[in-house]
Amino acid sequence: MKPDERLAELVENSARFDDEAWKAWAQCLSPTERLAYIRKHRSHFRFTDYDEVIAVVRGRRFTGCSSQLLRWRDRIRARTLQSALLFLVAVWLGIIWLAVRLIR
Structure with missing residues (x-):
């Protein structure tokens, strides 16, 4: 595989991971669960301002x-x-235990 092809594959996989993560973030977690996850894994997030924090907690963005x-x-x-x-x-x-007890 050529280096350019490998780079294109990595970028495509990264974009797919990002899309799947955003869907999981927006659809599978409530705001309370998102906030708990952010608190537990603070080092995994990048925030530039308070509006971005609110957007991430509400599920509109994932950083x-x-x-x-x-x-x-x-x-x-x-x-x-x-x-x-x-x-x-x-x-x-x-159920099996109950059936055995009833048969005896």
């Missing part, structure tokens, strides 16, 4: 680190899926 936000979102999704699966296993075990 943070895209890869960090997407990694955080994926961890949350994995934990949620794991919790849901554990709940389903517990429910099925309860």
